[in-house]
Amino acid sequence: MRAILTPFSLTLALAASTALAQSEDVTTFTLENGMDVVVIEDHRSQALTNMVWYRVGAADEPAGTSGIAHFLEHLMFKGTDDMAAGEFSATVAANGGTDNAFTSQDYTAYYQNVAADRLDLMLEMEADRMVDLRMTDQEVGTERDVILEERNMRVENSPQALFSEQSDAALYMNHPYGIPVIGWRQEMEELSQEDALSFYKEYYAPNNAILVVAGDVNPEDVRAMAEEHFGPIAPNPDLGPRVRPQEPPQLAERRLKFSDPRISQPYLLRSYLAPERNAGDQREAAALTLLSRLLGGNSTTSYLATKLQFDTQTAVYSGTSYAGMSLDKTKFTFVLVPADGVSLEEAEAAMDQAIADFIAEGPAPEDLERIKTQFRASEIYAMDSTSSRANRYGAALAIGLTVEDVQQWTPTVLDITAEEIVDAAKSVLDRRRSVTGYITSGMDADTGTEG
Amino acid sequence: MKYLIAICLVAFSALRAVAAVDIQEVESPSGIKAWLVEEPSIPFVALELRFLGGGNLDPDGKRGATNLMMGLLEEGTNDMDARAFAKARDSLAASYRFDTGADDVSVSARFLTENTDESMALLRQALVSPSFDEAALERVRQQVLTSIRSSQTDPNDIASREFGALVYGDHPYATEYEGTAESVATLTRDDIVAAHRNALAMDRLYVSAVGDISAEELGVLLDDLLADLPETGAPLPQEARLTFDGETHVVPFETPQSVALFAQPGMKRDDPDYFAAYILNQILGGSGFDSRLMTEVREKRGLTYGIGSYLVPRDYAELWVGQVASGNDRIADAISVVRDEWAKLATEGVSQEELDQAKTYMTGAYPLRFDSNAAIAKILVGMQMQDLPTSYVTSRNDMVNAVTLEQINRVARDLMQPDALTFVVVGQPAGL
Numbered sequence: 001m002r003a004i005l006t007p008f009s010l011t012l013a014l015a016a017s018t019a020l021a022q023s024e025d026v027t028t029f030t031l032e033n034g035m036d037v038v039v040i041e042d043h044r045s046q047a048l049t050n051m052v053w054y055r056v057g058a059a060d061e062p063a064g065t066s067g068i069a070h071f072l073e074h075l076m077f078k079g080t081d082d083m084a085a086g087e088f089s090a091t092v093a094a095n096g097g098t099d100n101a102f103t104s105q106d107y108t109a110y111y112q113n114v115a116a117d118r119l120d121l122m123l124e125m126e127a128d129r130m131v132d133l134r135m136t137d138q139e140v141g142t143e144r145d146v147i148l149e150e151r152n153m154r155v156e157n158s159p160q161a162l163f164s165e166q167s168d169a170a171l172y173m174n175h176p177y178g179i180p181v182i183g184w185r186q187e188m189e190e191l192s193q194e195d196a197l198s199f200y201k202e203y204y205a206p207n208n209a210i211l212v213v214a215g216d217v218n219p220e221d222v223r224a225m226a227e228e229h230f231g232p233i234a235p236n237p238d239l240g241p242r243v244r245p246q247e248p249p250q251l252a253e254r255r256l257k258f259s260d261p262r263i264s265q266p267y268l269l270r271s272y273l274a275p276e277r278n279a280g281d282q283r284e285a286a287a288l289t290l291l292s293r294l295l296g297g298n299s300t301t302s303y304l305a306t307k308l309q310f311d312t313q314t315a316v317y318s319g320t321s322y323a324g325m326s327l328d329k330t331k332f333t334f335v336l337v338p339a340d341g342v343s344l345e346e347a348e349a350a351m352d353q354a355i356a357d358f359i360a361e362g363p364a365p366e367d368l369e370r371i372k373t374q375f376r377a378s379e380i381y382a383m384d385s386t387s388s389r390a391n392r393y394g395a396a397l398a399i400g401l402t403v404e405d406v407q408q409w410t411p412t413v414l415d416i417t418a419e420e421i422v423d424a425a426k427s428v429l430d431r432r433r434s435v436t437g438y439i440t441s442g443m444d445a446d447t448g449t450e451g
Numbered sequence: 452m453k454y455l456i457a458i459c460l461v462a463f464s465a466l467r468a469v470a471a472v473d474i475q476e477v478e479s480p481s482g483i484k485a486w487l488v489e490e491p492s493i494p495f496v497a498l499e500l501r502f503l504g505g506g507n508l509d510p511d512g513k514r515g516a517t518n519l520m521m522g523l524l525e526e527g528t529n530d531m532d533a534r535a536f537a538k539a540r541d542s543l544a545a546s547y548r549f550d551t552g553a554d555d556v557s558v559s560a561r562f563l564t565e566n567t568d569e570s571m572a573l574l575r576q577a578l579v580s581p582s583f584d585e586a587a588l589e590r591v592r593q594q595v596l597t598s599i600r601s602s603q604t605d606p607n608d609i610a611s612r613e614f615g616a617l618v619y620g621d622h623p624y625a626t627e628y629e630g631t632a633e634s635v636a637t638l639t640r641d642d643i644v645a646a647h648r649n650a651l652a653m654d655r656l657y658v659s660a661v662g663d664i665s666a667e668e669l670g671v672l673l674d675d676l677l678a679d680l681p682e683t684g685a686p687l688p689q690e691a692r693l694t695f696d697g698e699t700h701v702v703p704f705e706t707p708q709s710v711a712l713f714a715q716p717g718m719k720r721d722d723p724d725y726f727a728a729y730i731l732n733q734i735l736g737g738s739g740f741d742s743r744l745m746t747e748v749r750e751k752r753g754l755t756y757g758i759g760s761y762l763v764p765r766d767y768a769e770l771w772v773g774q775v776a777s778g779n780d781r782i783a784d785a786i787s788v789v790r791d792e793w794a795k796l797a798t799e800g801v802s803q804e805e806l807d808q809a810k811t812y813m814t815g816a817y818p819l820r821f822d823s824n825a826a827i828a829k830i831l832v833g834m835q836m837q838d839l840p841t842s843y844v845t846s847r848n849d850m851v852n853a854v855t856l857e858q859i860n861r862v863a864r865d866l867m868q869p870d871a872l873t874f875v876v877v878g879q880p881a882g883l
Contacts, residue, residue: 044492047819086750090741094808096815098739113819145753152708153756153776157606261705264600300526300537309590310534316593337597370541377544377563383493384823 026393027219028403031226033235034207038393038403039222040214042386048215049387050122051111052130053394055210056203058181059105059244059328065195067183070103071147072196076110077101078139080132085139088125095121105177106327107398113387116216120225123211127229130204133197140193148189151182159260163269163439168331170254170435171271174245175328205236210397214390242400247273247329250433259442266440268336268344268351273433276326277409279401285324286413287424288332293371294363294421295355296320296334301367304334307354313339314350327399332428344438359425362418375413472821474831474841479670483677485658486831486841487669490824494565496662499828500558500677501836503655506551506628507688507767513642515630518551519588519595520646525549526587528576533587536577545570547577553628554766555836556650561825564663571676578651579679583643592635599632606710606877613702614712614875622691624768652684653677659831661824691768695871699786702877709782709878710774713789715871717762717769720837727854727862729762733809734801735792736760736773740812743796747788748775754785771866783882786874797867800860814848 025041058069079085092099097114112122155161165180172178182188211230213222250273277285296304296319304318317337323330338347382388396406475487506517525540525547526533540547545562558578562570602608612627619625629635656677660669695715718728736744736759744758760773777785821827821844834843876883 044490045818045821047822086741090808093740093812096811096819098816098819113822115815115818142751142753146749146756149708149754149777149781150756152778156707157710157776262604264604265597298537298541300533301541306534316590316597339593366538370538374541374544380493380495380563381561384495384825386822 026403026407029219029223031206031231033231033233035226035230036210036397037222037226038210038212038397039217039219040212040386040389040393041217041219042214042389043216046116046216047113047386048116048119048213048217049111049113049390050119050126051109051212051390051394052126053107053109053210053212053398054204055208055242055398056108057104057106058179058183059176060203060242061176061179061199064187065191065199066179067147067181067188068191068195068199069108070181070183071144071188071191072199073101073103073108073110074143074147075135075140075196076129076133078133078135078143080128080134082128082132083125085135088129091121091125097122103181105181107395109394109398111390119213119217119222123225123229127233130206130209130230131233133200135193137193140196144188144191147182148185151185151188154182155180159258159262160439162260163256163258163437166256166258167269167271167435167437170256171273171331173247173250175247176244177328202236203239205239206230206233207235208239210394212390212394214386242327244328253431254435256435256437257440258437259440261441261443263439263441265337266344266438268334268338268348268436268438270334270434270436271331272333272428272430274322274330274332274428276328276330277324277401277405279405282324282405282409282412283416283420284424286409287416287420288322288428289324289413290368290371290416291421291425292320292322292332294367295358297371303358303367304351304354307357308336308347308350312350314342314347315339318351325395325399344440348436355425355429359422359429362422365418368418368421372414375410379410472827472844474844475666476841477666477669479673481674481678483653483656483658483670483673485660485669485673486835487659487664487666488661488827488831489663489665490661491663493824494663495561495563495824496567496660496664497824497828498560498562498660499658499832501657501832502556502651502684503554503657503766503836504650504684504687505555506553507623508646508649508685509623509628509630512634513638513646514626514634515595515628516638516642516646517556517650518629519591519635519638520583520643520650521549521551521556522591522595523583523587523643524577524581526591527582527584529580529582530576532584536573539573543570543573545573547574549577551628553624559825559829567664567668567672571672575676578676581647583640583647585640588640588643592638595629595635596632599629599635602629606704606706606708609702609704610710610712610875610877613700613877614714617700617873617875618693618695618714618770619768620692620694622767623688624691624765648681649685652681654683655687657832657835659828659835661828661831688767693768693770695868695873697870697873699874699876699883701880701883702875703879704877706878707779708776709779709876709880710776711782711786711874711876712772712774713786713872713874714770714772715868715873716866717764717771718866719769720764724858724862724866726850727859728866730806730809730813730851730854731796731801731859731863731866732760732762732771733813734805735796737809739816740809743792744773744775744789747792748785752784752788754781754788758785758789779879780881782876782878782880786876786883790869790872793867793872794869796863797869798864800863801856803856806854806856806859810851810854813851817848
C-alpha cells in the first residue's frame with residue numbers, strides 16, 4: 001500500500017495490518033465440480049453465516065418472464081424429494097437458526113445464521129435443494145399471490161419506487177437492468193411452474209454457485225463437509241458465459257415527468273449510465289466511488305450540500321449514489337429535494353452549475369483526504385460484522401470479481417488521484433447518457449414543475 | 452432421525468455462545484455506572500448512551516421539541532459550526548448517531564481506539580455545548596417538516612397516527628414525537644434549549660461500551676464526556692390509559708394495497724408471566740419462524756407478503772400489536788383470518804409440540820443477536836433499562852425453557868381478548 005501522509009497516519013498503519021489480517025483469515029478453494037468456496041474465520045462467537053450464491057439474477061431471465069429469478073427464490077423454500085414444503089426453514093428454526101434469501105439483477109443468494117456446530121446440516125439441506133426441488137401447482141399459485149403482494153408492498157404502494165422503475169426502464173435502452181427484479185406485474189401474473197423449473201435446471205448447479213461460510217469454523221472442516229454434500233452433484237456442462245444485451249451508444253438525454261397524488265414533496269432524480277468494477281480493473285469504479293462521496297455522500301460536508309444547502313438555500317436535501325458492484329454497466333445517481341419556493345427547474349440548474357464548478361475546480365485536497373481516512377477506517381469497522389463480510393465476498397464473486405479484487409479494493413481507492421476523479425466525472429456525467437425525472441404530486445402547489 | 456439429534460444439542464451450544472460475552476459492571480471515579488465488554492481484537496469501541504424520557508417529555512404545544520433538539524446536536528457547537536463539526540468527526544473516522552424515541556433518546560458512538568480522546572472531546576461538545584444557532588435550527592426544521600409532509604401520504608404512517616389517536620387517549624403516545632407541521636413550525640430556540648436541559652440529564656442515564664477499551668479507561672472517558680450535564684431532567688410522564696374498542700376502523704386513502712395495524716392490551720416486561728406471553732406471541736406471529744399467522748395468511752392463502760405480531764412493553768403502556776398488508780380486494784379476508792386465529796388461540800391454546808419448537812428457536816436464536824460490538828452495546832443498555840442483572844444473558848434461556856404448557860395456555864386464556872382486538876386499515880379496502 002502506498003504511504004499517504006495524514007494527520008492520523010496511525011490509522012494507515014492500523015488499516016494496513018487489519019487488511020493483512022483480513023486476507024489471512026479468508027481461505028478459498030474450488031470443488032472438483034466447479035463450486036467455489038470461501039471461508040472467513042471469525043472466532044469471536046460460536047455462530048456462523050452460511051450462504052449459497054448462484055451466479056444468476058433477474059437480468060438473466062428469458063424475455064417475457066420478468067420476476068422468475070425472484071419467484072424461484074421463493075419456491076426454493078417449498079419441498080424437495082427429501083423434504084416437505086416449508087421443512088427447510090422449519091428445520092433451521094428447530095436448530096435455533098434464522099434463514100432467508102435475496103435476489104438481485106446479478107445474483108440469487110440463500111443464507112442461514114446458526115450455531116457453528118450446525119453447519120453440516122445446513123450444507124446437507126442446501127445441497128439437497130440445489131438439484132432436487134419439488135413443488136405442486138397449488139403451491140406455485142399461492143406463492144405467486146405472495147409475490148404479487150410483495151410487489152404491491154414494495155412498488156405499487158410507493159410512488160418513489162414506481163418512478164424508479166420508470167427511470168431504470170428509460171436509462172437502459174437495451175440491457176435487461178431496465179426490467180425490475182420483482183418483475184412487471186402483467187408478466188408476474190403469468191409465471192408458471194414450468195418457467196420456474198426450466199430456469200432452475202439451467203442455472204442451479206455447483207459450477208454456477210459459490211459457498212460462503214463465515215464465523216467460528218476452520219477451512220479444512222468446511223472443505224470436508226462441502227465435498228461430502230456438494231461434491232456428488234454433477235456440474236451443468238451447458239452453462240455458457242454470462243452475456244446480456246448491451247447498451248448501444250446513448251445519444252439522447254431522456255427527461256421524464258411523473259406525478260402521483262401520494263407525492264408530498266417534489267424532487268428530482270438524475271441517473272447516468274456508469275462503468276462498474278471489473279476483475280483486475282477497478283480504478284475508474286474507485287474514482288467514481290470517491291466522486292460520489294465528494295459530491296453528495298455527506299448531508300453536511302459534501303460539495304452539493306455546501307453549494308445548495310449552506311451557501312444558498314436551494315435544496316433541503318441533496319445526495320448521490322454509485323454502486324460499482326454490478327456485472328454490467330451501473331448507474332451514478334443524483335437526488336435533489338428543492339427548498340420551499342424553489343422550482344425543480346431552478347434547483348436543477350443550480351445542481352448542474354455545481355457539478356460543472358466541481359469539475360472545473362477539482363476536489364479540495366482536505367476533502368479527499370478526509371474521505372480516504374474514512375475509507376481506511378471502514379476496513380476496521382467492517383471486521384465487526386461477520387455477515388457483512390460474507391456478503392461482500394459472496395456478491396463480489398457472483399459478479400465475476402475475485403477474492404484479490406475484494407482485498408485490493410480499499411488500497412485501490414486510497415491510491416486514486418484528484419485528477420482521476422475529475423476525469424471520471426467528465427467521462428460519466430454526460431447528459432446524453434442520462435435520465436432526469438421530475439417527481440411531483442401533479443397538483444397546483446408544485447408551481448413551476450408542470451410548465 | 453438426525454434432525455432430532457441435532458435439536459437436543461442446541462441448548463448446549465447456545466449457552467456456550469453467550470458465555471463468551473463477559474460483562475463487567477464499571478463505575479467511573481465520579482460515580483457514573485456502565486456495563487462493559489472488553490473486545491480488544493478489533494481496534495475500535497461502540498459506546499451507547501440512553502436517556503429515559505424521550506419525546507414523552509415534550510411540553511403541551513411543543514410537540515417535536517425533543518426530536519428537533521436531537522437533530523441539532525451535530526449541527527454546530529459553541530466552538531464550531533455544523534460543517535466544521537462534521538469535518539472534524541469525519542477526519543477522525545468517528546460516527547455519532549442521535550436518535551429520538553417516544554420513551555428515550557439515544558446516543559450511539561463508534562470510534563477508533565487510536566483517537567479515543569479526540570473523538571470523545573468532539574462528542575462532548577455536541578452533548579454539552581450545542582449552539583442551536585438560528586441558521587442550523589431553520590435548516591433542520593425544514594428537514595423535519597419535509598419528513599412530516601412525506602408521512603402524510605404514507606399508508607403505514609397514516610395507520611400509525613390514526614391508531615395512536617384511537618388507543619392512547621390524552622397521553623403523549625397519542626401523537627407522534629416528530630410533532631406536527633404546525634407544532635414544529637412554531638418551535639423557538641428557547642424551546643430547543645429547554646428540551647436539551649430536560650432530556651439529557653444524569654438522573655436518567657444508562658451506559659454501555661463494547662470494544663477495545665479497559666474498565667479504567669472507560670471510567671475516565673465517561674467522567675470527561677458527561678460531567679457537565681445537569682443532574683436532573685424533566686419529570687417523567689404518567690402511565691397511559693388505553694382504549695381498545697374491538698372495531699375495524701377504515702381510513703380511506705387511494706393506494707392499491709391496504710395496510711392494517713391491529714392491537715389489544717399487552718403485558719408488562721416485569722410480569723412473572725412475561726416469558727409465557729413472549730413465547731405465545733412467537734407461536735402466533737413471531738418473526739423468523741413459521742408462526743400461525745404466517746402459515747394461515749401467507750403460506751396457505753397467499754393473502755400477504757408479510758404479517759407479524761409483537762409484544763410491545765413501552766415504558767407507560769403495554770400493547771400486543773400486529774400488522775399486515777394486502778391488496779384492497781383481499782385485506783378483508785386477511786383480517787378475518789387474523790380474527791379467527793386470535794379467537795382460536797385464546798380458547799384452544801397451543802400444543803406441546805408448538806411450545807417445544809418455539810423454545811428451541813428462541814433459545815437458539817438468542818446468542819445470534821450478539822453478533823457485533825454495536826449490537827452487544829445496544830443489548831446491554833436495554834438490559835439495564837429493564838433492571839435486569841448481567842447474569843441475564845446466561846439465565847435467559849433457562850427462563851424460556853421453564854415455561855410450561857399449562858402456564859402458556861393459562862396466559863393465552865387470560866391475556867388474549869379477541870373482542871378487544873382493534874384494527875386500523877388504511878387504503879380502499881373492499882368489504883369492510
